[in-house]
Amino acid sequence: xxxxxxxxxxxxxxxxxxxxxxxxxxxxxxxxxxxxxxxxxxxxxxxxxxxxxxxxxxxxxxxxxxxxxxxxxxxxxxxxxxxxxxxxxxxxxxxxxxxxxxxxxxxxxxxxxxxxxxxxxxxxxxxxxxxxxxxxx
Amino acid sequence: xxxxxxxxxxxxxxxxxxxxxxxxxxxxxxxxxxxxxxxxxxxxxxxxxxxxxxxxxxxxxxxxxxxxxxxxxxxxxxxxxxxxxxxxxxxxxxxxxxxxxxxxxxxxxxxxxxxxxxxxxxxxxxxxxxxxxxxxx
DNA sequence: CTTGACCCTGTAGCTGCTACAGGCTGCATA
DNA sequence: TATGCAGCCTGTAGCAGCTACAGGGTCAAG
Numbered sequence: 001x002x003x004x005x006x007x008x009x010x011x012x013x014x015x016x017x018x019x020x021x022x023x024x025x026x027x028x029x030x031x032x033x034x035x036x037x038x039x040x041x042x043x044x045x046x047x048x049x050x051x052x053x054x055x056x057x058x059x060x061x062x063x064x065x066x067x068x069x070x071x072x073x074x075x076x077x078x079x080x081x082x083x084x085x086x087x088x089x090x091x092x093x094x095x096x097x098x099x100x101x102x103x104x105x106x107x108x109x110x111x112x113x114x115x116x117x118x119x120x121x122x123x124x125x126x127x128x129x130x131x132x133x134x135x136x137x
Numbered sequence: 138x139x140x141x142x143x144x145x146x147x148x149x150x151x152x153x154x155x156x157x158x159x160x161x162x163x164x165x166x167x168x169x170x171x172x173x174x175x176x177x178x179x180x181x182x183x184x185x186x187x188x189x190x191x192x193x194x195x196x197x198x199x200x201x202x203x204x205x206x207x208x209x210x211x212x213x214x215x216x217x218x219x220x221x222x223x224x225x226x227x228x229x230x231x232x233x234x235x236x237x238x239x240x241x242x243x244x245x246x247x248x249x250x251x252x253x254x255x256x257x258x259x260x261x262x263x264x265x266x267x268x269x270x271x272x273x274x
Numbered sequence: 275c276t277t278g279a280c281c282c283t284g285t286a287g288c289t290g291c292t293a294c295a296g297g298c299t300g301c302a303t304a
Numbered sequence: 305t306a307t308g309c310a311g312c313c314t315g316t317a318g319c320a321g322c323t324a325c326a327g328g329g330t331c332a333a334g
Contacts, residue, residue, distance in 0.1 A: 048265040073255025080259040120214030128185040
């Protein structure tokens with residue numbers, strides 16, 4: 001399978017596949033006589049692992065560790081659990097932050113009744129006059 | 138006020154302030170005889186506006202538009218409302234995505250009972266064997 | 275024999291900062 | 305007066321994680 005087909009079946013971008021190879025996340029595949037990359041099932045499945053991990057928000061370095069564990073089934077999986085658990089709590093924290101943010105945005109927008117920018121509550125709220133007494137306390 | 142003090146009172150980083158000036162978000166301040174930047178109240182308040190907008194997750198380009206409106210109080214504030222409303226829906230979408238992600242992470246982690254990586258459900262779930270029948274459907 | 279789709283390498287760009295290197299200025303202290 | 309140190313200056317490079325070229329080779333169909 002050439003790179004274009006691998007891209008199609010995994011949903012990854014061709015440039016991204018080459019990028020992953022460059023940073024050592026994917027192994028260098030064999031090359032055809034014309035110097036084209038040639039992939040097999042192992043490559044496909046490894047790339048799927050990477051894409052899925054990335055979709056879940058793991059960083060490249062976390063993916064590297066998870067791949068490493070996946071390559072060494074005799075090791076203890078506690079490390080995988082730690083990585084995933086830490087990531088989960090980061091996701092939860094991010095959700096909480098975004099919820100605070102959403103509420104403040106909604107509050108600001110709710111006050112806009114149209115008209116001139118000079119009287120606009122959205123603009124005003126972004127300045128430091130009408131802003132949110134004690135929010136950082 | 139010199140750049141260090143402006144940084145202190147606004148909570149922004151010195152490098153960031155110079156960066157904002159470079160990209161035209163903040164106007165070039167006067168310089169002292171020694172070529173030091175010299176800021177006044179207008180600069181402070183503009184920087185506070187920028188920081189607050191950035192804290193709310195607006196992009197630099199969105200901040201530029203909002204600043205522009207703030208500089209022209211005679212314009213219609215509908216644009217500010219549109220920018221903020223669009224941003225709000227992006228935030229809401231991001232929250233929804235992260236919640237899906239959190240649930241899947243929690244599900245994956247919940248299945249790990251320790252032991253060897255070869256038997257680890259976390260590792261397994263990241264591959265494409267046990268993964269997600271029809272999730273992308 | 276040409277067209278067009280595909281592949282190659284290498285490099286630069288994106289966002290929003292942050293971190294130097296290498297050099298001035300200004301003020302306090304010995 | 306010398307010296308040290310904090311603070312300022314410019315310019316450039318780095319971060320994550322791709323993405324987008326430019327400029328070229330390869331291959332099958334018509």
